[in-house]
Amino acid sequence: MSEFGQHSTGPAPLGTTLVVGAGLVGTSIGQALTAAGVRVLLSDRTTSHAVVAAGLGAGEVFDPAADEQVDVVVVATPPQHIPAAVLAALVKHPQAVVTDVASVKSSVLSRLETTNEEISRYVGSHPMAGSQHTGPLTASAKLFVDRTWVVTPHVGNAPEHVEVVRALARSCGSRVVEMAPDEHDEAVAQVSHLPQLMSTLTAGNLRHVPDGHLQLAGQGIRDVTRIAGSDPGLWRQIITANADAVRAELHAVRADLDELVEALDDPDALEAFMARGRVGARSLPGKHGSRPADWESVVVEIPDAPGALARLFADIEAEGVNVEDLSIEHDASREVGWLQVDVAPDHAVRLRSAMQAKSWTLRP
Ligand SMILES: NC(=O)c1ccc[n+]([C@@H]2O[C@H](COP(=O)([O-])OP(=O)(O)OC[C@H]3O[C@@H](n4cnc5c(N)ncnc54)[C@H](O)[C@@H]3O)[C@@H](O)[C@H]2O)c1
Ligand SMILES: O=C(O)C(=O)C[C@]1(C(=O)O)C=C[C@@H](O)C=C1
Numbered sequence: 001m002s003e004f005g006q007h008s009t010g011p012a013p014l015g016t017t018l019v020v021g022a023g024l025v026g027t028s029i030g031q032a033l034t035a036a037g038v039r040v041l042l043s044d045r046t047t048s049h050a051v052v053a054a055g056l057g058a059g060e061v062f063d064p065a066a067d068e069q070v071d072v073v074v075v076a077t078p079p080q081h082i083p084a085a086v087l088a089a090l091v092k093h094p095q096a097v098v099t100d101v102a103s104v105k106s107s108v109l110s111r112l113e114t115t116n117e118e119i120s121r122y123v124g125s126h127p128m129a130g131s132q133h134t135g136p137l138t139a140s141a142k143l144f145v146d147r148t149w150v151v152t153p154h155v156g157n158a159p160e161h162v163e164v165v166r167a168l169a170r171s172c173g174s175r176v177v178e179m180a181p182d183e184h185d186e187a188v189a190q191v192s193h194l195p196q197l198m199s200t201l202t203a204g205n206l207r208h209v210p211d212g213h214l215q216l217a218g219q220g221i222r223d224v225t226r227i228a229g230s231d232p233g234l235w236r237q238i239i240t241a242n243a244d245a246v247r248a249e250l251h252a253v254r255a256d257l258d259e260l261v262e263a264l265d266d267p268d269a270l271e272a273f274m275a276r277g278r279v280g281a282r283s284l285p286g287k288h289g290s291r292p293a294d295w296e297s298v299v300v301e302i303p304d305a306p307g308a309l310a311r312l313f314a315d316i317e318a319e320g321v322n323v324e325d326l327s328i329e330h331d332a333s334r335e336v337g338w339l340q341v342d343v344a345p346d347h348a349v350r351l352r353s354a355m356q357a358k359s360w361t362l363r364p
Contacts, residue, residue, distance in 0.1 A: 013037070013038070013167075014033065014038045014071065014072055014164070014167055014168055014171060015039075015069075015070075015071025015072060016038075016039045016040075016041065016068065016069065016070050016071050016072070017033055017038055017039065017040050017041070017059075017070070017071065017072040017073070017074060017168070018040075018041045018042075018043065018062055018070045018072070018073045018074070018089070018093070018096070019040060019041070019042050019043070019053075019058070019059065019073075019074045019076055020043050020044070020073060020074070020075045020076065020077060020085050020089065021043075021044055021075060021076035021077035021078075021081075021085070022042045022043070022044040022049045022050045022052070022053035022058065022076075022136050023044075023049060023076065023077075023134055023135055023136060023139075024130060024131065024133055024134050024135060024136070024138050024139055025076045025101050025127065025130060025139075025143075026042070026044070026053070026058075026074065026076030026077075026101075026136075026139075027042075027049075027052075027053040027056060027058045027136040027139035028058075028139040028140055028141065028143040028144065028172075029058075029074055029076065029101070029127075029144070029168075029172060030042055030053055030057075030058025030059040030139075031056060031057050031058045031139060031140070031141035032141045032142075032143070032144060032145075032171065032172040032173060033059070033168075033171055033172065034057055034058060034059055034141075035057075035141050036171045036172075038171060039059070039060075040058060040059025040060070041059055041060055041061075041062040041068070041070065042054055042058055042059045042060065042061055042062055043061070043062040043064075045077075047061075049135065049136050050062070052136045052137065053136040053139070056136060056137075056139060057141070058136070058139065064092075069093075069095055070093040070095070070096045071095060071096055071097070071164075072096055072097050072098075072099070072164060072168060073089040073093055073096045073097075073098040073099070074099055074100070074101065074168065075089060075098065075099070075100040075101070075102075076100070076101045078233070078234055078237055079102040079103065079104055079107075079108065079234075079237040079238060079241055080237050082100045082102045082108050083108055083111035083112050083115075085100075086098055086100055086108070086112060086119075086122055087112065087115060087117055090117065090118070090119065090121060090122060096121065097121050097123060097161045097164040097165065098121055098122045098123075099122070099123050099124065099125045099165045099168065100122075100124060100125065101125060101126060101127055102124075102126065103126060103188060103192065103193075103238045104185055104188070104238055104241040104242045105124045105126060105150075105152045105181035105182075105184045105185055106181040106182050106184075106185050106242075107185075107241040107242070108124060108181075108241075109124060109152075109154055109181050119154075119156060120156040120157060120158065120161070121161055122154075122157075123151065123152075123153055123154075123157050123161050123162050123164070123165045124151075124152040124153075124154070124181060125149060125150060125151045125152060125165050125168075125169065126149070126150045126152070126184065126188070127143075127144050127147065127148075127149045127150075127169065127172070127174060128147055128148040128149065128150065128192070129143050129144050129147035129174075130143070131143075132226055132227050132228075132229040132230040132231075133229075134231050134234065142173070143172075144169070144172040144173050144174045145172075145173035145174070146173065146174075146175065147173075147174050147175070148174065148175050148176075148177050149169035149172070149174035149175065149176055149177070150176075150177050150178070150179050150184050151165050151166055151169065151176055151177070151178050151179075152178075152179055152180065152181045152184050153178065154181065162178075166178075185242050185245050186245050188242065188245075189242055189245035189246045189248070189249050190249060193238065193239060193242055193245075193246050193249070194246065194249040194250070194253070195227070196227055196228075196230065196235060196239075197239070197246070197250070198224075198253070199224060199225055199226070199227045199228040200227075200228045200235075202221070202224050202225055202228065203225040203228030203229075204228070206225075218332065219329045259273065260273055286324070286325060294344075294345075295324045295325065295342040295343060295344060295345070296342070296343060296344070296345040296347075296348035297340050297341065297342050297343075297348075298340075298341045298343060298348055298351050298352055298355065298362065299338050299339070299340045299341075299362065299363035300312060300338070300339050300341065300355055300360050300361070300362055300363075301336050301337075301338060301360070301361040301362070301363070302336060302337050302338075302339050303335065303336055304330075304335040304336060304337060305335075309339070312339065312360065315354070315355065315358050315360070316341065316351065316355075318354075319350065319351055319354045321343050321347045321350065321351045322343065322344065322347070323341055323342070323343060324342045324343060324344065325342040326339065326340065326341060326342070327339075327340045328340070338363060
């Protein structure tokens with residue numbers, strides 16, 4: 001686990017933490033905090049979600065009648081309900097530091113500020129991890145491990161309140177980044193909201209593609225369209241709350257698209273365009289902030305058979321090679337998968353020969 005993880009240097013312990021909204025994100029936070037030894041209470045306007053989350057090890061169902069002191073509240077509802085839920089939490093839990101996990105930050109803060117309520121105990125935040133799924137059944141205690149969690153304080157916050165939210169993020173295994181709410185919104189328009197829309201555009205375009213052609217779909221389009229499966233109702237709220245920043249990104253993409261259409265008749269320009277994409281992909285930081293370009297991939301064929309993956313991991317471990325990242329691709333026609341193991345470049349040659357010596361098939 002990372003130096004930021006819950007099992008490492010030991011973040012400051014959190015007090016009793018109430019999660020409001022026990023869906024994908026709320027339940028995952030509940031599970032991570034519970035695993036880190038924090039007492040977690042769960043509430044959801046759909047009571048069965050809180051009950052399911054509790055059954056999945058995310059904490060206990062909150063009983064408002066118990067009148068228990070709550071030290072931290074995490075509001076994990078869809079964005080449109082967040083300001084009201086934050087205000088309600090500030091009133092009901094006068095000792096608590098209240099945070100939220102909404103994918104947009106400025107609009108939530110502005111809504112809270114216009115109420116003229118006392119919001120000094122509210123510190124916004126946003127874990128940069130999730131999935132295309134919703135609901136407690138899709139949660140995972142490991143969702144936030146080694147991922148960035150943005151904390152977006154406002155001028156009224158005391159440092160100790162900000163520290164509580166930083167400790168919350170670290171307790172879930174995340175790496176904390178602090179940013180002003182408007183800068184956060186500009187950044188997520190670039191690295192989250194635009195990518196979501198590009199995935200949606202690509203997947204939406206499949207409506208023109210006949211079934212016979214869809215059969216040819218390989219891993220490439222699956223990689224690009226995974227997040228197009230996200231909840232349209234949730235994304236409607238996210239994008240409309242960050243429309244100005246997203247609009248600027250879309251205008252830039254429109255200019256690039258025009259350039260690309262022109263480049264179709266100019267191979268040099270086309271290659272330069274493709275090279276720009278590769279540079280962009282390599283600019284993304286990987287685990288612990290390192291760049292994927294720092295690693296080398298070893299791709300191993302694994303039979304779709306019980307125990308094959310465990311055997312492969314045991315063989316890698318026996319070699320003493322540290323695995324930096326992993327991904328798996330399923331072969332469309334054969335009962336095999338391809339496991340991509342990313343390792344430090346000076347370990348790659350050794351790992352390849354060790355795998356071959358143990359009769360694993362490698363992709364060149
Ligand atoms: N899905 C992601 O990838 C992701 C990642 C990071 C942050 N977020 C943010 O997390 C929040 C939750 O997203 P999610 O993906 O977990 O959605 P979700 O639909 O899985 O969960 C939302 C939960 O909130 C409950 N809820 C709705 N209104 C409520 C209210 N007024 N009071 C109490 N409970 C209420 C719902 O019943 C549901 O259980 C959103 O604000 C989203 O922007 C999402
Ligand atoms: O589906 C995923 O893999 C995500 O991590 C989703 C993702 C993202 O764009 O990074 C989407 C929106 C959230 O606000 C945070 C995370």
